[in-house]
Amino acid sequence: MFKNFRKGGQRKHTKTDAPVNGSGTLGSGQIPSPRDPLPSLPPMTKVEPLPLFKDVPKSERQTLFLRKLQICCFQFDFTDSLKSVRQKEIKRQTLLELIDFIQSGTGKIADVCLGEMIKMVRVNIFRSLPPGYHETTGPEGGDPEDEENYSEPAWQHLQIVYELLLRYIVSSDTETRSAKRYIDHTFVLKLLDLFDSEDSREREYIKMVHIRNREHCGVGELLEILGSIINGFTVPIKEEYRLFLTKTLIPLHKLKQLSLYHQQLSYCIVQFVDKDYKLADVVVRGLLKYWPLVNCQKEVLFLGELEEVLEAMQFAEFQRCEGFVLQVAERALFFWNSEHIVGLISQNRKVVLPIMFEALEKNIRGHWNPEVHGLTIDVRKMFAEMDPVLVDECERQLEEKAARADEMEEQREMAWKKLEEEAAKKGGGG
Numbered sequence: 001m002f003k004n005f006r007k008g009g010q011r012k013h014t015k016t017d018a019p020v021n022g023s024g025t026l027g028s029g030q031i032p033s034p035r036d037p038l039p040s041l042p043p044m045t046k047v048e049p050l051p052l053f054k055d056v057p058k059s060e061r062q063t064l065f066l067r068k069l070q071i072c073c074f075q076f077d078f079t080d081s082l083k084s085v086r087q088k089e090i091k092r093q094t095l096l097e098l099i100d101f102i103q104s105g106t107g108k109i110a111d112v113c114l115g116e117m118i119k120m121v122r123v124n125i126f127r128s129l130p131p132g133y134h135e136t137t138g139p140e141g142g143d144p145e146d147e148e149n150y151s152e153p154a155w156q157h158l159q160i161v162y163e164l165l166l167r168y169i170v171s172s173d174t175e176t177r178s179a180k181r182y183i184d185h186t187f188v189l190k191l192l193d194l195f196d197s198e199d200s201r202e203r204e205y206i207k208m209v210h211i212r213n214r215e216h217c218g219v220g221e222l223l224e225i226l227g228s229i230i231n232g233f234t235v236p237i238k239e240e241y242r243l244f245l246t247k248t249l250i251p252l253h254k255l256k257q258l259s260l261y262h263q264q265l266s267y268c269i270v271q272f273v274d275k276d277y278k279l280a281d282v283v284v285r286g287l288l289k290y291w292p293l294v295n296c297q298k299e300v301l302f303l304g305e306l307e308e309v310l311e312a313m314q315f316a317e318f319q320r321c322e323g324f325v326l327q328v329a330e331r332a333l334f335f336w337n338s339e340h341i342v343g344l345i346s347q348n349r350k351v352v353l354p355i356m357f358e359a360l361e362k363n364i365r366g367h368w369n370p371e372v373h374g375l376t377i378d379v380r381k382m383f384a385e386m387d388p389v390l391v392d393e394c395e396r397q398l399e400e401k402a403a404r405a406d407e408m409e410e411q412r413e414m415a416w417k418k419l420e421e422e423a424a425k426k427g428g429g430g
Helices: 056-073 085-105 111-125 133-137 144-150 155-170 176-182 184-198 199-214 221-232 239-255 258-275 278-290 294-309 315-337 339-347 349-366 370-386 386-430
Strands: none
Touching: 056 111, 056 155, 085 155, 111 155, 111 176, 111 184, 144 349, 184 199, 199 239, 221 258, 239 258, 239 278, 258 278, 258 294, 278 294, 278 315, 315 339, 315 370, 339 349, 349 370, 349 386, 370 386
């Protein structure tokens, strides 16, 4: 599970970067941006309702925004449902008003307001987590269902804070440069720590925030971590993780920045299929749904990923999608029936063949479809007749590439083995 990836030994505590109540949180020592100076606000000592944004002049809304953030920095005891009921409700309503303000797009958030908003988010979500299920019951005790049924007591506030952060990240008004100043590497690492939360709803929000934050943080690095987590999934895969695959990972293929993180994304996708081959059909149909029509570079990435998924696919799943997959592969090879296209390729063979050679060799070694296999052999013979010296050179380069790949895989396995040994030592010491 996601939260189990970072477990080991004593429970990790996240640290806040601001006080845990509204007193002096905002305004104290505040340095406004020269572009949008705002008055320093006095500390708030109690929670009282404030006017609605629509009831104040536009010139005063940024200041009101800061005051509402002060209210949202107050922390309450949710283990006692009868304690501070009125104040809890005021904070909840205030959080909802902040979401409406951001979503309405009625005005650009001043830089100083943005900084204080992220501070408020930190105050609320970066907190000490309760002991994990396995840490309180031991490896054998208790009911496993209790792990998934845990509810964070403060969720009625936390959910809105996460929603506020998510709405800000996906807003079309959000400027990447400003966001990166506050949603930085440290923020992302602390957010990853919260995967330890026992509340599945919180883990789901964290996944959405990380993925949607692709413009501001290294999504490739995040996907690399997720790939390791997915590798540790148990079978059968839970429904929430299946939804994560279909609703979050697969749609990432449609983004313009795909090339920046495709390797890590493809690894995550293939890990899902390796864990549960029945997901292969879902993945293939998802790839075809987002298949690039005018971007040849993206299409090459899609083809490579499709090949990996097909290699992990079982016969029953392949039968569901074989028609449209085969049409793509077979139609591409029929290009070689055109004398004009063959003439163009012959003139540019020194560029074309090194690109195609590895794929041709893979098909010849064991493509299961007889039509594709036969067409591939014909293309290979055609290149050998055009330029046998070039074919020999491509074979040599392919052998060298395979040797390097074996060496890198061996180094990777040794690195993982070392990490597992270190983790085992730490676990034994805890």
